[in-house]
Amino acid sequence: MGSLTRKSKERTLIIGLIATLILSALILRLFWLQTVNSDELSIQAQKNWIKEQVLRPKRGSIYDRTHQYHLAWETDAFVFGAELSQVKDQKKTAQQLASLLGVSKQQILDKLNQKRSKSQKSIEFRFPGKYKYNKDVYQRFTKLKEQNDALTGIYAFPTKKRQYGGNQAAHVLGFLNTDDQPIGGIEAFYDKLLRGESGEVKFKKTKDGTMIEDDPQKFRPPIQGKDMVLTLDTRIQNQVESELSEAMKTYQAKGGTAIVADPKTGEILAMASYPTFNSNQISDTYNTAKNGHNMAVESQFEPGSTFKIVTLAAAIEEKLFHPNATFQSGSIQIEDRIIRDWKPSGWGTITFREGVELSSNVAFIKLGQLLGRDRLIQYIDKFGFGDITQRTGRKTGIDLPAEASGYYFNGQLYPTELASVSFGQGLSVTPIQQVMAVCAIANGGTLYEPHLLKEVWDQESKKKLKTIQPSGKRILNPDTTKKVRELLRDVVKQGTGIEADLPGYQVAGKTGTAQKPDPNGHGYLDNKYVVSFVGFAPADKPDVVVYIALDEPSIVGGEATGGSVAAPLASKILKKSLQVHEVDKNLLESLNVK
Incomplete structure (x- = not known):
């Protein structure tokens, strides 16, 4: 009996000891959790029941x-x-x-x-x-x-x-x-x-x-x-894209671009480049190498005769242009080089006014010689192209990424270089640079900074927050630009740009047919041209400026030039733009605007 009682007491003692140890362990664990490890556990708990969402x-x-x-x-x-x-x-x-x-x-x-x-x-x-x-x-x-x-x-x-x-x-x-x-x-x-x-x-x-x-x-x-x-106008943008797309097919061109601008503000009303892509189907239509760059602001190529507008304006501003003075067209020797007109035999002895209408290289070389190296460099810079004696020029500042700045001589303008620059050869510029330069002629002498942003709005309150104001500086006398516009009107009325004319609207402008340089540095490529036209209407009080350029177009049984390809395309775009702006051609005719 005593033995059983003793065993019972030992069992009770062991159970009590185990219970005491368990309780002690629980107390120690609670102490640890509530004091030593409380911060870590609190953080872990918050992760489980608190959510942060962007x-x-x-x-x-x-x-x-x-x-x-x-x-x-x-x-x-x-x-x-x-x-x-x-x-x-x-x-x-x-x-x-x-x-x-x-x-x-x-x-x-x-x-x-x-x-x-x-x-x-x-x-x-x-x-x-x-x-x-x-x-x-x-x-x-x-x-x-x-x-x-x-x-x-x-x-x-x-x-x-x-x-x-x-x-x-x-x-x-x-x-x-x-x-x-x-x-x-x-x-x-x-x-x-x-x-x-x-x-x-x-x-x-x-x-x-x-x-x-x-x-x-x-x-x-x-x-x-x-x-x-x-600043884009959808009606003009759609017309530009339609006409440019059709021209690409018709002339089998490698690429093309078109820009429509308001010369009074620098606003871009339309801008397109081809080949293009569908922004909603990027994986199927977009290729960085093939259609990923905006030719209007990123491409650099020799402007050809459209650049002659700069030489003409500079000569008139300096009172060196005499429209009725004569010269022998056809060719001219500069040091050991003979430079010819696009018509090698020329047109005989003609006036400088006729030289402008016919886009005579000889006429513009002579104007460049009258201006001289320093003044020509100065005016090219004034027109926004930058210093052409440097490697690169000056960007226009348009609000688009990847704008190019032009590619130049990076050295002195020797007599042969001065001659070639005078008629738009030997230097590379961008389409947007040319557009803004011609806008300055169209608006009376102010070089504006091109821009695409017109207004900023708050999407919740529907309130306008900001309106972009035109930014520009005067570079020419208004009388100079008036004379240039009259001469460019003659280019379209009876010269190389005749295909750009619109009855009643009085278009003015200049064609360009620039031979493409050999990428290997050996002169120019045979039968490879960038053809272009830049112009505006109405000639006396311009409302819009249009620029067209096509890379290596071809015409079956004919010659692809700025006059035969780019000018008629510009005419269609000008017509649509003027109609959108409600410019009344009958009113212009009644006022005898020329």
Whole structure:
């Protein structure tokens, strides 16, 4: 009996000792958690029940100058993803999803089977140019998912997508890639304004992410991107693109560009380059090497005879141009080089006025000699081209990325170089430089900085925040520009630019047919030309300036020149532009504007 009692007491003691040890351990653990390790655990707990979420701002829309027509905007879109554990049959899923998303079956399978961390339970279907899909794709997806179980585990999530008007003003606008990063154009140049600033929200949540309280612990709303109104006029832009596209096909040209500007402000009313691309289908239509650059601001080529306008204006400003004085056309010897007119035999003895009308190289060489090296350099710089004795010139400052600046001699202007520059050979400039130089002739002598942004608006309050004011400086006397306009009117009325004329509108301008230099440095290429025309109307009081250039056009059974190719194209664009601006040709005729 005594033995049993003793064993019972020992058992009770052991149980009590074990209980005491367990209790002590619990007390020590509680002490550790509440004191020593409390901060770390608190942080871990907050991660489990507090959620921080970035609030994406809405990117600003881009409008044409009327503020009525969208050029770029955000639209509802969907991103597709897979919950990997729920996908039952990868092959069937890939078959259904491939046709829906416009990719191959193998691409879907590769995505489903790609290496990933063990903790990754889901994936997004993101392929080059195939990421965000329109609402119609989502609607087809929901119907397919209802009809069979091949799409089990596949989900669609709402998001926003940048939308454009196809290839409309593609190079001017640029685009957003699949990572929402801007590539080129207005999208890149004004990205900070368009993008806005992200916001933030922090709140307590349930396991499934639902907010527990009505008021978040932290809330910073996003700052929405600003809306932009550009100087582009959709009506003129569409006409320019249509005419340029047709000309590219007709003349089988390698490339082409067209610019329409308001000479009174420097506003760009239209700008197009070809080949072009569809901003909504980048993966299928965009290629950096083939159509990725904006020829209007990024290309540099010899201007040819359109540059003669600078030499002419400088000679008139310096009172060195005498229209009725005569010279022997055809050819002229400069040191050991003989330079000829585009018509090698010339036209005999003609006046300088006729020399301008006929685009005589000899006439402009003689004007360049009268001006001399220093004055010619000075006027070229005044017209915005920069110092041509340097390697590169001066950019116009247009609000587009990747603007070129011209490529020059990087040295002295010797007599032969002075001669060639006088008629637009031996130097490379950009189309936008030429446009602004001619705008100065058209507006009475002010060189403006070209610009595409007209207004900035707040997209929430719909209030205008900023209006861009013209920026320019006077470079010529108004009387000089009046005389130049009269001479350029004669070029179109009875000279090389006759194909650009519009009855009743009185067009003025200058043609250009520039031989392309050999990239290997051996003179010029045979039968390879950039043909161009730059002009304005009405000649007496210009409303618009138009520039056209085509790279290596060809005419079956004829000669492709600035007069035969670019001038008639410019005429069509001028007509549309003047109609949009409601310039009444009958009124002009009644006023006898010439």
